[in-house]
Amino acid sequence: MKIEIIQNENITETEVIIRAKVLDEELQEIISCLSLIGNTVAGEKGSAVTFVPLKDIYYFESVDNKTFFYTRDEIYEVKARLYELEERLKLTSFVRISKSAIANLKKLKSIKRIKGARLEADLINGERLVVSRQYVIDIKNKLGV
Secondary structure, eight states, X not given: OOOOOOOOTTOOSOOOOOOOSSOOHHHHHHHHXXXXXXXXXXXXXXXXXXXXXXXXXXXXXXXXXXEEEEOSSOEEEXXXXXXXXXXXXXXXXXXXXXXXXXXXXXXXXXXXXXXXXXEEEEETTSOEEEEOGGGHHHHHXXXXX
C-alpha cells in the first residue's frame, strides 16, 4: 500500500482519494475507519464511495441482507449491519424504529399513532416510516415525550 500526503495552503477542504484494483476487506476496514471521522458514513453508489455527513441522512434500512441509507435525493449502500450502525449512532439523533430501519429524528416532520400500537413517522422529504410497537418506547424516550 502506498500513502501520499500533499499539503497545500490553498486547499479549503481535506479530500481522501483511494485508488485500488479491487475493494477488498482491508480497504473496507480503512474506509470504515475514515467514515468515523467528522461524523460521516461511507456510502457506495456504483463504483464510488462517498462520505455523507450524518446530518444529511434521513434513515438507514436493511433490505435483502443489504443496508442502505437515504438522503434527500440519493440512496447509498453501506457495508455495516444495522445493529452496528445502531450502536455507533446511539448518542446521536438516530433511533431504531423497526427491525429493519433506523431513522434520524432531526428529519422528522410529524409522528402519529396508527393501528396496532404502532406509530407512523412522516419525514420532511415526504416519506413515511412505520415505527414498530416494540420501538415506540425508545422513540418516545429519544423525543422526550
